[in-house]
Structures are given as structure tokens and as C-alpha cells.
Amino acid sequence: MERRKSMQWIQQGIMLDKDVLGLIYLYMSWAFADVNIALKKPTKLSSIFDPKVSQQMDYICCNSTYAVDGDKTSLFPRYPSGDFFCTHSDSLAYQQSWWAVDLQEVYVIIGVDIFGRTDCCTDQLANFDVEVFMPTCTSNNWNYVEDGCKINCHYQPAASKRITVSCPSNTKGRYIRIRRRDTSYLVICEVEVYGNRIINFHKSDLGSTIINHACRKSGYGYVGPVIGTSVAHSYIQCTSTCTTETACYAAEYDNNTNVCTLKGKCLNETQSSLYVDKDKHVLFIR
Incomplete structure (x- = not known):
């Protein structure tokens, strides 16, 4: 009788939702690559929001480096009464908003964890793609990222405070880019990337x-x-x-x-x- 119950439990477990199984696989994979390889790496932003121009206010804000500073205490920004330690692009009519990080080595990318604002404005982290670029030359600089082969890991249509992205199997690259499909603000408070470096x-x-x-x-x-x-x-x-x-x-x-x-x-x-x-x-x- 106990054996029959155990078999029923196992059968029910096999019928788990695919999304749940995907998360289980993702976290098991991350257990073997638990170092955030994006931490304090070089970053770039399509444009930087300037509170002096847009709001006639003066506070520390918006740098691309805030997304990889390792500080998640800024997920609830102290804006507008204080500083804003999240990456914040401007909204330009002629340009899609994007943020990118240079991992400085080629990795097999397992997953990307993206943290947005928790106080308001979740629409500032929406309608974006998570892209991985393999450079055509290991020494290429930022100007030639587009030369490389691109893999789209994930598209996020809905507004979100946090999104955990699992990349397709054997996704390899050096650059990670988060790019909106529109010209609205892109605000990111922290990005963590997990993967395994390719030696040879x-x-x-x-x-x-x-x-x-x-x-x-x-x-x-x-x-x-x-x-x-x-x-x-x-x-x-x-x-x-x-x-x-x-x-x-x-x-x-x-x-x-x-x-x-x-x-x-x-x-x-x-x-x-x-x-x-x-x-x-x-x-x-x-």
C-alpha cells in the first residue's frame, strides 16, 4: 500500500508544470555556477537620464555601473528626496533604450537575474529582450558588439520588479544586453549573470x-x-x-x-x- 502511494506521488511529480520543472533545472544549474560573473564588470547605457535637465533637481542618479555594483538595498530608491542608485536611461524618440555588460571573457551563459524598482514604475522594466553576443574577435571593443553572433535568451513583454531568465542550452557569449523594443525609459537596479567560463x-x-x-x-x-x-x-x-x-x-x-x-x-x-x-x-x- 505504501509503495503504491509512493508511485502515485512520483507520477504526480512527473506531471509538474513545465515552468516549475524549468525553474528546478535552472536553480540546479546555478548551483554549479553560483558566482555572479557580471559583478563590477564594465557596462554601457544607450543614454543616461539627467535629473537636472528633466526634473530641475540635483541628486546622484542613473549611472550604468549601478546595475552591477552588487548593492540590492537600492531596489527601493530614495527618489525624489534622495539619491537614486539604479541604472536609468533617457527616453529618446530616435533610439531604443538598452543596457549592456562586458563579461570580459567568453562564458556558457546559464541564467540572468534582473532586478527592477520596487517602489513604483514597473513599466520601466518591460518590453525588453535579453541578448547574448559572441564577439567575432576576442579583443573587439564596444563599438563592434553588433558584429558578433547574437542569441536572444528571453523576451519580457510585461512590467516586472524582477525577472529570472534561463538561456537556451549552450548559449555562449561575452556581452549581455538588455534592450527595450521601444524608446521608453529603461530602469534596472541590479543584474546578476551566472555561467561557466570557456577555457579552450x-x-x-x-x-x-x-x-x-x-x-x-x-x-x-x-x-x-x-x-x-x-x-x-x-x-x-x-x-x-x-x-x-x-x-x-x-x-x-x-x-x-x-x-x-x-x-x-x-x-x-x-x-x-x-x-x-x-x-x-x-x-x-x-
Whole structure:
């Protein structure tokens, strides 16, 4: 009888809501990556709200760094009678509001925890995407984030005080960007990012899944030192060849000639590492 009850309990547990199971999986994953890798890392904001201009008031406010300062006591801001230690963009008619953090290394991103205001104005954290960018060159600066491959981890339509985001399996990147789909204010009080640093893709145990999850840019060639060339039947074969070469960072494949060119890391961080070529594919191995 007791065994039957136990089996019924297990069967009921299996029928748990998918969202609940997802959260259980997320928190189990975070147990193995419990360090906030965004803490005090470099940040950038599309624009900064200036209370002197907008409200004719003078108080400490709005810097992009407040979102990664590790201080969640500011979730209930002391505005308007005091300072406001949350990231706060301006609302510009010609620009979507966004905030980004540079993790300074490439990670497999497991999850992102976003904290908004708790006093009011939850609409200031709404209608946004959480995006992860894999750079085309490890030394690229902020100006070339868009060159990289982008994965959309989550879209949040509703206003929220806090949202916990689980990224798709094997999401890899260096930059995390939270971007509104409109031009309204974006206000974030704290962001925590959890993940595992990738030491060397070539030494990983991912095997053939490297090819499936490689960062791919179609219609572009890559500026980088040539390691070698060969003929390949497809960009997949070309990418596979790159994974066997420790120094190979990018596999450049030409659809017309079937030439596979293996290239190392780009050498110039002050310019884009890509150039337009409609016949080529570039896949980055990191």
C-alpha cells in the first residue's frame, strides 16, 4: 500500500508544470555556477537620464555601473528626496533604450537575474529582450558588439520588479544586453549573470556539437592571419577542420570555390574583423 502511494506521488511529480520543472533545472544549474560573473564588470547605457535637465533637481542618479555594483538595498530608491542608485536611461524618440555588460571573457551563459524598482514604475522594466553576443574577435571593443553572433535568451513583454531568465542550452557569449523594443525609459537596479567560463573550445568535450553551436556569420569574410587552406565539401566540414587546429579561431568557407581557409584571431581591436562578401560563411570556434 505504501509503495503504491509512493508511485502515485512520483507520477504526480512527473506531471509538474513545465515552468516549475524549468525553474528546478535552472536553480540546479546555478548551483554549479553560483558566482555572479557580471559583478563590477564594465557596462554601457544607450543614454543616461539627467535629473537636472528633466526634473530641475540635483541628486546622484542613473549611472550604468549601478546595475552591477552588487548593492540590492537600492531596489527601493530614495527618489525624489534622495539619491537614486539604479541604472536609468533617457527616453529618446530616435533610439531604443538598452543596457549592456562586458563579461570580459567568453562564458556558457546559464541564467540572468534582473532586478527592477520596487517602489513604483514597473513599466520601466518591460518590453525588453535579453541578448547574448559572441564577439567575432576576442579583443573587439564596444563599438563592434553588433558584429558578433547574437542569441536572444528571453523576451519580457510585461512590467516586472524582477525577472529570472534561463538561456537556451549552450548559449555562449561575452556581452549581455538588455534592450527595450521601444524608446521608453529603461530602469534596472541590479543584474546578476551566472555561467561557466570557456577555457579552450578545442580542448572541450563537446565534440561534434561544437559545429552545431559555432558562431556563424553568412555573407562575410574574416580579417585574420591565415593558418592554412584546403578544399571542403561544405562549411560544416570546414568548421570541423578548424576544431582540430589549436590556433584556429575562424573557419572561412567560400561557396563558389569550396575553399576552406583557417584563420587565427584578429589582430586589430580598433576596427571590425568582418568584411562583406556574399559568397562566404565565417564560423568562429571559441
